[in-house]
Amino acid sequence: MPDALNPTPDPATTKSAPCPGARVAIVLVCGIVAAAFVLAFRADLARHAATRLALAGTSERAARLLHPGPDIQTGFTNAVDHALAIDTIFVVAWIVLIPCTLSYALRFLAPRYRTGPVWQQMVWIAVAAGGFDAIENALTWWVNHAGSIPSIVPPVLATIGWTKFLLYGIALVGVLGMALGPAVHPLLRGIGRALYRYPDRWMGKGADARSGSPTTESSTPSRVMPSGPSIGICVSGGGIRAAGFALGALRGLDRAPTATDRQSIFRRARWLAAVSGGAYAATGWMLARRTGEEIPPQPGARDGLFDKSDEKASWSETVKSRSQYLRNGKLGFTGGLFNAAWRTVLVVGVLASLTVFAGALIGAFVRSPAMYPGFPNSCGRLLTFGTMIGWDKSVPGLALIAIGLAVLAYAGSFRESRSKTPRAIALALLGGGAALLAVLVVMPIALRYGPTTLSSLVGNDGTRPAQQKVQTDGASGAGILALLSTLGILGAVAKLIVTHVSRRALRLGGLLLGILAVILAGKVANDVAFDQGALFTQYCVYLIAVGFIIVFEAVPAHRQTLQGVYRKRLAGTFALGQSIDADGYRTPLAYDDEGRWPAYATHDLPELLICATAHSSSLGLGGVKAHGFTFRPAGVTMYDSMEGTFSPFEGPTGAYPTGSGRDGFPRGWIPTRSMAITGAAFASAMARQGLGTTNALLVALNLRLGCWVPNPRFVADFTGPTPPRVHMGYLLKELFGKYHPDRDPFVYVADGGHRDNLGLIELLRQPDGPRHVFVVDASGDTPGEFTTLREGIEMARVELGVTITIDLEPLRSHDTGVAADAPRFAGGPRDLPSTCTTTGTIRYPDGRTARLYYGRNLVDASAAHDLVQYAADHAPFPNFSTGNQFLHPDEFDHLVTLGEHVGAKLRTSFGE
Numbered sequence: 001m002p003d004a005l006n007p008t009p010d011p012a013t014t015k016s017a018p019c020p021g022a023r024v025a026i027v028l029v030c031g032i033v034a035a036a037f038v039l040a041f042r043a044d045l046a047r048h049a050a051t052r053l054a055l056a057g058t059s060e061r062a063a064r065l066l067h068p069g070p071d072i073q074t075g076f077t078n079a080v081d082h083a084l085a086i087d088t089i090f091v092v093a094w095i096v097l098i099p100c101t102l103s104y105a106l107r108f109l110a111p112r113y114r115t116g117p118v119w120q121q122m123v124w125i126a127v128a129a130g131g132f133d134a135i136e137n138a139l140t141w142w143v144n145h146a147g148s149i150p151s152i153v154p155p156v157l158a159t160i161g162w163t164k165f166l167l168y169g170i171a172l173v174g175v176l177g178m179a180l181g182p183a184v185h186p187l188l189r190g191i192g193r194a195l196y197r198y199p200d201r202w203m204g205k206g207a208d209a210r211s212g213s214p215t216t217e218s219s220t221p222s223r224v225m226p227s228g229p230s231i232g233i234c235v236s237g238g239g240i241r242a243a244g245f246a247l248g249a250l251r252g253l254d255r256a257p258t259a260t261d262r263q264s265i266f267r268r269a270r271w272l273a274a275v276s277g278g279a280y281a282a283t284g285w286m287l288a289r290r291t292g293e294e295i296p297p298q299p300g301a302r303d304g305l306f307d308k309s310d311e312k313a314s315w316s317e318t319v320k321s322r323s324q325y326l327r328n329g330k331l332g333f334t335g336g337l338f339n340a341a342w343r344t345v346l347v348v349g350v351l352a353s354l355t356v357f358a359g360a361l362i363g364a365f366v367r368s369p370a371m372y373p374g375f376p377n378s379c380g381r382l383l384t385f386g387t388m389i390g391w392d393k394s395v396p397g398l399a400l401i402a403i404g405l406a407v408l409a410y411a412g413s414f415r416e417s418r419s420k421t422p423r424a425i426a427l428a429l430l431g432g433g434a435a436l437l438a439v440l441v442v443m444p445i446a447l448r449y450g451p452t453t454l455s456s457l458v459g460n461d462g463t464r465p466a467q468q469k470v471q472t473d474g475a476s477g478a479g480i481l482a483l484l485s486t487l488g489i490l491g492a493v494a495k496l497i498v499t500h501v502s503r504r505a506l507r508l509g510g511l512l513l514g515i516l517a518v519i520l521a522g523k524v525a526n527d528v529a530f531d532q533g534a535l536f537t538q539y540c541v542y543l544i545a546v547g548f549i550i551v552f553e554a555v556p557a558h559r560q561t562l563q564g565v566y567r568k569r570l571a572g573t574f575a576l577g578q579s580i581d582a583d584g585y586r587t588p589l590a591y592d593d594e595g596r597w598p599a600y601a602t603h604d605l606p607e608l609l610i611c612a613t614a615h616s617s618s619l620g621l622g623g624v625k626a627h628g629f630t631f632r633p634a635g636v637t638m639y640d641s642m643e644g645t646f647s648p649f650e651g652p653t654g655a656y657p658t659g660s661g662r663d664g665f666p667r668g669w670i671p672t673r674s675m676a677i678t679g680a681a682f683a684s685a686m687a688r689q690g691l692g693t694t695n696a697l698l699v700a701l702n703l704r705l706g707c708w709v710p711n712p713r714f715v716a717d718f719t720g721p722t723p724p725r726v727h728m729g730y731l732l733k734e735l736f737g738k739y740h741p742d743r744d745p746f747v748y749v750a751d752g753g754h755r756d757n758l759g760l761i762e763l764l765r766q767p768d769g770p771r772h773v774f775v776v777d778a779s780g781d782t783p784g785e786f787t788t789l790r791e792g793i794e795m796a797r798v799e800l801g802v803t804i805t806i807d808l809e810p811l812r813s814h815d816t817g818v819a820a821d822a823p824r825f826a827g828g829p830r831d832l833p834s835t836c837t838t839t840g841t842i843r844y845p846d847g848r849t850a851r852l853y854y855g856r857n858l859v860d861a862s863a864a865h866d867l868v869q870y871a872a873d874h875a876p877f878p879n880f881s882t883g884n885q886f887l888h889p890d891e892f893d894h895l896v897t898l899g900e901h902v903g904a905k906l907r908t909s910f911g912e
Helices: 022-045 049-054 059-066 070-108 122-145 153-203 239-253 276-288 315-321 332-366 391-412 420-458 474-507 509-529 535-554 563-574 671-678 694-700 712-718 728-736 760-764 787-800 865-873 889-910
Strands: 231-235 271-274 576-580 586-588 607-615 626-632 635-642 645-651 707-710 746-750 772-777 803-806 837-843 849-856
Touching: 022 049, 022 070, 022 153, 049 059, 049 070, 049 122, 049 153, 059 070, 059 122, 059 153, 070 122, 070 153, 122 153, 153 391, 153 420, 231 239, 231 276, 231 760, 239 276, 239 315, 239 772, 239 889, 271 276, 271 760, 276 315, 276 563, 276 576, 276 607, 276 671, 315 576, 315 889, 332 420, 332 509, 332 535, 332 563, 332 694, 332 728, 391 420, 420 509, 509 535, 509 694, 535 728, 563 586, 563 671, 607 671, 607 760, 626 671, 626 760, 635 712, 671 707, 694 728, 707 712, 728 746, 760 772, 760 787, 772 787, 772 889, 787 803, 803 849, 837 889, 849 889, 865 889
Parallel strands: 231 271, 231 772, 271 607, 772 849
Antiparallel strands: 576 586, 607 626, 607 746, 626 635, 635 645, 707 746, 803 837, 837 849
């Protein structure tokens, strides 16, 4: 079994220590190259002669540049030669120093997660960038002194020039990410930790609360397994509804057999797997059982904590009184809203800031000497559509696309095993060509015609700048009438597509976000490109944007989301201590009194497994873009699909990395944090419940309850002096849905229900597999569908090779006639199912069999009359929406009663 804490060295990624002074040398090399670039830029700055000539694109434009007049021609020629000479110095410095620096950094400095296929090619990309620059200089010099210019030369020269810029941009990312960044990282990390030392001490106590490295504790106390056939219990997700139902079901399973002196089913269970709402009740139980530094052995045949009591100080009664958990905590619900609001403002602000800078960059680029100086004019004339899609701007992108298609055709003529490299090259060429077309053609046209097109729809009121005015003649009026006619036709057929669109409306949030981003970026780009707006106002906007980015980077990543607010509210409801408040109820545990996971290694009680979901951008073996992720006292485990199989990556919970404020991930792994993570119903990734592009809208609005946590595969990466941190790039990963648990140092973990809402898969993974499995299901399936159970059965078959057969027919209602005195439900009288529980058979791959006992949160014919009558009078009990977070204490209490009824039925099915 691979162990992330003691991984087997991989020759491809194992790095030796860098030579002393290597970091200083890399900084000096980058400084020399940067100085050479500044000299080259300043040499061409006065007239941008070399740049304009290299990117002329057509013979006519090159001729106009070279022969503007007898008095100017010699000065232009000399300026080009001077700029090319200085630029050649930069090219030499780049080719001599940068590839060697990247090669060294790749071997000794680059983080493991930056040594993938793309990063491996950075050396050759840097060489290609310098080579293209040298070729461009040579051709430019020749054109500058040639008597006549062949028509093919300027387009070729422009293609080489723009490709050079593209390669330099990629290579610069490699220099920053592989060489310069890692070289200065230790210094920056030291400064960051020094600044966060006092905030970390204020926020938490203990060395592990301030250290970014794993704690020295690497093991947990051994458990004393209950005797007899192994029993496992799993309680499903479903929000606060599932928490109440699970509390009652566990109460029912904790009843000791009356005819024997045996322990209850709950006391005999070895494992308690919990998801989302079920984890609220299960985690609260475990926390209440810890009276000191660890959980002591519990005497007696029953646990007793779930029992109903007339005393307010009992755990179950206190939980019921605080069941509207969002009202708990400082300042109640208002305080929670305030905490959520400032986090949302921060995230929205930083995304808007990045959009503003992107728009400003686009606007500055379009009006630059490389594109259209004096935009929207060129050579004294107003730019037209035909001019902007001319060959001088289209050829570079089209050339790369043509070469890419040729390489792709070449790759397709070979077997797959031989065509991987050509295919990768072809895709890179196609992507680069598309990027050049977008930058050189699409964006300038959008800036040139976007404002005028909008203006034509409202008429020219004379208030716009001259360069944006359009001639409003009969042709434009006819165009408006044609547009209105077209809108009428579209309205006539809109009814045909409205149904289709409504089905996908929830998945189109990303489209709305994209439109908003385009509007904001377009406004900024338009102002910069047309040189509009007061300079003071522009600088104020930029300063505010910089301020948002600085504050965003200063606030730890896990405190930017709603996860911390959510944890505090849940902990204030279920994590209860022994103290009693003035009203006679138990008081919540303080953060530092809760204890880290290893403190909950039990002796003779069920081991709690909190089942969450580690999200991925690629499909796993079970057909879901996610992997299993589990917190337990003994360790943290992620089941990652590798080459068609599932390999566990795990390590002791006591050695799992904890972060300081600068590291961006939690400073202590406590059960309530894990409980909040598995209950993260809405997040930027939701696997089975994913909303397509709307996930990006959830990120922008900061509707995120998930959390970036250290990857169990790569815990060793966190042991050095410069461990990884959760930076702004991870917010962009969430925005664009890029999750790579196979190589990233952090994984995005959220609601366990996004993958397996029962916790059944994790339970079946346990050593030797349970002989008896109790499933307590309060998921939000449509009554009679049992979708969650069916998904769990299918996933068990695919991932584990476990087959499960079960008869669910007794749990369905049948219209066989209703007695006259039957309770009248909403919508009229109806039959109740004969039972709320059933049994099935589990067959493991090795041939062993086990029994499955399934209990569903539904009111059956055998339920107490009061419970049936309550269900009839209080629709939609017990199927409250998972989104309903404000159940009345009476509703919560009846869910507990229903759960107790189901637990008793499960006990009967077991034979007790």
